[in-house]
Amino acid sequence: MERIWGPVNGFYVAAYAAPMGDGGRYCSYAKVCWTQPESYWEADCAFKIFGGEHHQSLEGALGAVSDEARNEISYLPRHARSLAEQRQHDSTPVPRLFVTSLLRHRWT
Template sequence: MERISGPVNGFYLAAYAAPNADGDAFCSYAKVCWTKPESYWDADCAFKIFGGEHHHDAESALAAVAHDARNEITCLPRHARSLAEQRQRDQIPIPRLFVTSFFRHRLT
């Protein structure tokens, strides 16, 4: 089961939950994405999060990993939101975006 949500401070969340091998619990994963993805598997992500493997059902697994992802996003530097918004607007490749923002920040 997967769910796409956002934007959260300029980022989108792609969450995925699947049953564990024993089938008694669910594990969850999230990708924090620059742009809104079509699916979890096609997401252009900034980083990934493992939400654990102890959830009772798929819904609670998705909710827990989304909560973890939102917490991680709030810990990002303020400039990360403008980077995400610029990435969405201009479709700039990630390496160029970071180099451009790094030099812009260093020159000011």
């Protein structure tokens, strides 16, 4: 199951959830994208998020990775939003964000 939404602080989120093993649990993934993607698989993303593999439903898996994506977006530097908005208006290439800037809040 896929879901795409946004913009969230200038970014779009493409999420994917799928059953694990016997179908009793579900895993989820998200891509935080510069522009609105056509699908999860074709998304031009700034970074990716693993939402876990312990969810009891597809909707729960998508909801959890959605919350995680919104949380990670909120920690991005202020200039990241303007880069995303610039990318939406023209085709200027914007590099992938450094992991260190994304995880900075976890080390402090």
